[in-house]
Amino acid sequence: MIEHIVILKFSPETTTEQKDQVIQKLKDLKQQIPGILDLQCNYNFCPRSQGFEIGLTVRFESKQALEEYGPHPKHQEAVSYMREVAKLSDIIVVDFEI
Structure with missing residues (x-):
């Protein structure tokens, strides 16, 4: 499994409405x-959030599933919304095997 x-x-x-929409778009990916x-x-x-x-945490069945997630059209739609509408200014990503 991959975290x-x-x-x-x-x-x-x-x-706040745009951030709420980001959360909903990301949550919807589970079914898509x-x-x-x-x-x-x-x-x-957390007050130490900088x-x-x-x-967001996503648990995948395999590395291949993670690799297919990145370019998936629904994921790219959410990323585009975050960058273009919600004005994403920074992101940190960590992937590891469990």
Whole structure:
């Protein structure tokens, strides 16, 4: 199994509604992309977050499933929304095998 962890930071101009939409688009991926065993996404409440506002964890059945996730059209649609509409300003990604 593969654990995929992402934390997201947005521009100060990004609205709460846009961030809510990011969360929903990411949560929807669980039903849209094969190979996802579990997906969790929500607002970060840690005071040590250094401005990172949303966390995402995705558990994949294999490395191949992770590799197919990246270019999947539904994932790319969510990424485009984050970059173009929600003004994503920084991202950290960690992948490891469990």
